[in-house]
Amino acid sequence: xxxPLDTFLRPVHQWVWGDFDRRVRxxxxxxxxxxxxxxxxxxxxxxxxxxxxxxxxLEHAIDELHHGVLFRERGAALLRxxxxxxxxxxxxxPLPGGHGxxxxxxxxxxxxxxxxxLHVAEKSAAGRFEIYxxxxxxxxxxxxxxxxxxxxxxxxxxxxxxxxxxxxxxSYRWQIWRARxxxxxxxxxxxxxxxxxxxxxxxxxxxxxxxxxxFAWAAKRAHxxxxxGWKPARTGARDSAASQY
Amino acid sequence: xxxxxxxxxxHDSAAALVVDGLPVCAVQxxxxxxxxxxxxxxxxxxxxxxxxxxxxxxxxxxxxxxERSMLKFDRILxxxxxxxxxxxxxxxxxxxxxxxxxVWVKGVISSQMGVPRSKILFxxxxxxxxxxxxxxxxxxxxxxxxxxxxxEWATLTTGHGTRTDDxxxxxxxxxxxxxxxxxxxxxxxxxYLGFTVNEGEYKVMGLxxxxxxxxxxxxxxxxRRTSDxxxxxxxxxxxxxxxxxxxxxxxxxxxxxxxxxxxxxxxLESKEGQRFADCxxxxxxxxxxxxxxxARELHRSTGLPDLCFGxxxxxxxxxxxxxxxxxxxxxxxxPSAPGxxxxxxGAALYADRMYFGNPxxxxxxxxxxxxxxxxxxxxxxxxxxxxxxxxxxxPALLDRVAxxxxxxxxxxxxxxxxxxxxxxxxxxxxxxxxHSSETRDRLNRDIKFREEFRPFAPVVPRDVASRYFxxxxxxxxxxxxxxxxxxVRPEWRPxxxxxxxxxxxxxxxxxxxxxxxxLHALLEAYGRHTGIPVxxxxxxxxxxxxxxxxxxxxxxxxxxxxxxxxxAGSTVVRxxxxxxxxTAIPMQExxxxxx
Numbered sequence: 001x002x003x004p005l006d007t008f009l010r011p012v013h014q015w016v017w018g019d020f021d022r023r024v025r026x027x028x029x030x031x032x033x034x035x036x037x038x039x040x041x042x043x044x045x046x047x048x049x050x051x052x053x054x055x056x057x058l059e060h061a062i063d064e065l066h067h068g069v070l071f072r073e074r075g076a077a078l079l080r081x082x083x084x085x086x087x088x089x090x091x092x093x094p095l096p097g098g099h100g101x102x103x104x105x106x107x108x109x110x111x112x113x114x115x116x117x118l119h120v121a122e123k124s125a126a127g128r129f130e131i132y133x134x135x136x137x138x139x140x141x142x143x144x145x146x147x148x149x150x151x152x153x154x155x156x157x158x159x160x161x162x163x164x165x166x167x168x169x170x171s172y173r174w175q176i177w178r179a180r181x182x183x184x185x186x187x188x189x190x191x192x193x194x195x196x197x198x199x200x201x202x203x204x205x206x207x208x209x210x211x212x213x214x215f216a217w218a219a220k221r222a223h224x225x226x227x228x229g230w231k232p233a234r235t236g237a238r239d240s241a242a243s244q245y
Numbered sequence: 246x247x248x249x250x251x252x253x254x255x256h257d258s259a260a261a262l263v264v265d266g267l268p269v270c271a272v273q274x275x276x277x278x279x280x281x282x283x284x285x286x287x288x289x290x291x292x293x294x295x296x297x298x299x300x301x302x303x304x305x306x307x308x309x310x311x312e313r314s315m316l317k318f319d320r321i322l323x324x325x326x327x328x329x330x331x332x333x334x335x336x337x338x339x340x341x342x343x344x345x346x347x348v349w350v351k352g353v354i355s356s357q358m359g360v361p362r363s364k365i366l367f368x369x370x371x372x373x374x375x376x377x378x379x380x381x382x383x384x385x386x387x388x389x390x391x392x393x394x395x396x397e398w399a400t401l402t403t404g405h406g407t408r409t410d411d412x413x414x415x416x417x418x419x420x421x422x423x424x425x426x427x428x429x430x431x432x433x434x435x436x437y438l439g440f441t442v443n444e445g446e447y448k449v450m451g452l453x454x455x456x457x458x459x460x461x462x463x464x465x466x467x468x469r470r471t472s473d474x475x476x477x478x479x480x481x482x483x484x485x486x487x488x489x490x491x492x493x494x495x496x497x498x499x500x501x502x503x504x505x506x507x508x509x510x511x512x513l514e515s516k517e518g519q520r521f522a523d524c525x526x527x528x529x530x531x532x533x534x535x536x537x538x539x540a541r542e543l544h545r546s547t548g549l550p551d552l553c554f555g556x557x558x559x560x561x562x563x564x565x566x567x568x569x570x571x572x573x574x575x576x577x578x579x580p581s582a583p584g585x586x587x588x589x590x591g592a593a594l595y596a597d598r599m600y601f602g603n604p605x606x607x608x609x610x611x612x613x614x615x616x617x618x619x620x621x622x623x624x625x626x627x628x629x630x631x632x633x634x635x636x637x638x639x640p641a642l643l644d645r646v647a648x649x650x651x652x653x654x655x656x657x658x659x660x661x662x663x664x665x666x667x668x669x670x671x672x673x674x675x676x677x678x679x680h681s682s683e684t685r686d687r688l689n690r691d692i693k694f695r696e697e698f699r700p701f702a703p704v705v706p707r708d709v710a711s712r713y714f715x716x717x718x719x720x721x722x723x724x725x726x727x728x729x730x731x732x733v734r735p736e737w738r739p740x741x742x743x744x745x746x747x748x749x750x751x752x753x754x755x756x757x758x759x760x761x762x763x764l765h766a767l768l769e770a771y772g773r774h775t776g777i778p779v780x781x782x783x784x785x786x787x788x789x790x791x792x793x794x795x796x797x798x799x800x801x802x803x804x805x806x807x808x809x810x811x812x813a814g815s816t817v818v819r820x821x822x823x824x825x826x827x828t829a830i831p832m833q834e835x836x837x838x839x840x
Binding site: 039042055056062076152156159200204205223229233236237 | 315326330336341366367370399404416420475509626694790804805828831833835
């Protein structure tokens with residue numbers, strides 16, 4: 001079930017799961033991702049006009065939220081046995097969006113597109129979890145979680161496909177290809193945005209060190225002469241209602 | 246005159262519509278988008294407000310943003326310059342963050358809503374807080390105190406307001422500026438204790454009751470009183486200006502010990518857990534002392550009997566109760582949404598009264614300005630899922646719900662328009678019997694999925710509130726929107742165990758019949774069944790999610806947790822009894838009968 005890319009990336013996965021701290025970090029990141037994904041699907045259940053899909057989405061969301069709990073509990077259990085707590089292990093969520101690298105938007109998304117997206121995302125997740133399951137052989141508790149989640153993901157993959165064929169009988173294959181294309185496009189956008197972010201950061205950092213020092217000197221000097229404690233209120237004293245200053 | 250107020254881009258975005266001087270509707274964006282503390286531009290909230298009032302954007306006379314975004318940018322830039330070169334890591338992020346959208350607010354509003362730029366106005370952040378607190382309160386003259394993390398530059402302001410037939414006047418006298426901030430001090434501890442900043446502050450308050458303020462000396466190293474009665478934070482202990490990840494510095498960690506990891510369970514029986522509780526108790530005590538002193542001075546300088554308190558710090562009910570008891574003010578008014586969401590309403594009211602000079606209007610004294618819950622929508626969904634559904638008239642419904650509560654059932658209660666603000670005040674509540682600590686544990690474990698140290702709040706009719714709770718003069722008013730924490734009378738603590746916190750207090754809601762008649766009648770019906778007309782009242786959501794808005798959102802929450810009975814309008818849904826929790830059975834088997 002694993003994709004060629006995942007097979008190719010197997011050494012990277014091995015590197016991630018072979019280290020205790022990285023394993024904990026990954027489990028906690030998965031907890032966030034599964035929980036966010038569950039909330040997205042929950043939202044879909046509240047918005048869809050299709051009664052059957054409403055019920056299926058709700059059950060699916062319950063599963064995803066439960067996966068989040070499983071990952072969180074396992075991560076927390078491993079965290080408890082981690083000896084050193086000197087540095088923060090994890091801050092923020094490294095995988096934005098409810099489905100990791102996929103940025104899912106529920107509002108305004110028709111069911112056929114959402115089902116196609118979910119099918120492709122679940123299939124991809126199932127392939128990856130299959131690899132992870134094999135990589136945590138030394139950790140039966142974590143392995144058991146992956147086994148349970150894998151079973152669920154396979155069912156999610158199947159039901160989304162069946163329902164897609166129901167709601168969009170003429171174009172369901174096209175919808176799946178479209179979802180795959182959309183995933184690729186979003187990945188490209190994400191990489192491009194990350195690259196742009198790095199370039200932007202470098203340029204601003206350059207400005208910071210080259211242009212700002214005299215202004216920083218002036219700002220520090222002004223701050224030194226400013227007294228501490230209460231100041232006369234500027235709040236409510238500005239003249240213009242139209243000014244942002 | 247039709248004025249739309251907007252708050253956005255930092256946390257808890259919201260929109261509020263004021264027509265002819267009165268609020269018509271107000272809602273937080275999170276209630277529409279279902280993303281907790283949604284900070285995005287509140288397009289969903291704006292759309293709903295305009296739809297609700299049957300207005301088009303062209304019909305608006307003004308759109309008011311709750312703060313001056315370029316002034317805020319000025320603060321961010323100046324702070325980075327002051328911290329040069331230590332701010333090199335946070336500077337690019339702050340600049341990208343601000344230049345990405347936040348400083349172009351006028352253009353964003355204009356393009357998103359299609360209103361001309363000339364109609365877009367701005368207020369000062371703390372003026373919005375002040376207006377939200379003062380102009381919605383039933384008082385004509387009052388001292389005004391606002392305190393939060395930071396607005397543009399101000400973090401705390403004092404002043405006073407007057408409402409007369411000739412017009413409204415809000416005057417600010419003094420302010421304390423960034424980086425000296427009570428809100429940021431508390432938020433640094435929130436982060437240190439492993440909770441999410443701008444969301445977990447009330448957990449720190451709840452945790453404080455389990456600790457002893459043994460670290461006041463250490464906290465006082467972080468915050469020093471100035472000779473004029475203000476305070477300054479020691480920048481060595483904070484990283485507001487340099488680090489992007491968290492707001493406390495390595496020196497802070499040296500002083501208080503290792504921080505708590507956000508995923509680490511908080512074990513209050515352990516030495517480490519007790520240290521965290523003591524930290525919380527210490528910063529809570531210092532915050533209270535500071536606020537009481539500032540409020541006392543404000544009372545002395547204004548000589549007014551009423552105080553209107555706004556800003557995120559006003560969500561601290563323990564501090565509010567001490568202000569009421571010790572500052573000399575006879576009444577303390579805290580709005581239902583004192584935080585940034587409430588600024589949307591505050592900005593619109595401020596513009597109406599102060600910019601346009603419109604006459605003062607008495608604002609209805611309730612928090613119910615959001616979208617309604619539709620019982621028919623609930624009935625339809627529940628029938629599709631084969632859950633028992635009934636439609637009952639009011640007396641039968643109240644009797645049914647009261648008897649179910651008396652039998653220990655947990656009820657999801659949705660009625661009318663949802664609350665504006667972070668608290669469930671009777672229209673989107675989970676209700677339960679308040680008598681047993683097992684109910685509290687069940688709610689935390691099976692329904693809210695949250696930490697076991699978190700307390701639950703009671704709701705009680707005003708006329709009997711003093712029988713159960715030790716309310717000082719003015720306490721009932723402060724408790725109207727659940728803004729004060731007061732002692733449960735010792736003789737009632739065993740019968741109110743689920744709502745009595747470990748220190749014998751409760752964040753009680755004192756309910757007037759006029760504010761929420763159906764809940765008031767339910768309390769009376771429950772009193773007839775059990776002899777105690779008090780219910781446990783907690784927000785209708787599970788951990789990490791916003792309070793439900795529509796009936797269908799209530800229904801999906803009901804399906805996922807241990808709520809036994811769900812009520813929306815006249816519709817009552819009972820959960821089918823199952824022997825196992827949904828996740829104990831694979832989805833394949835759960836859905837096999839109907840796919």
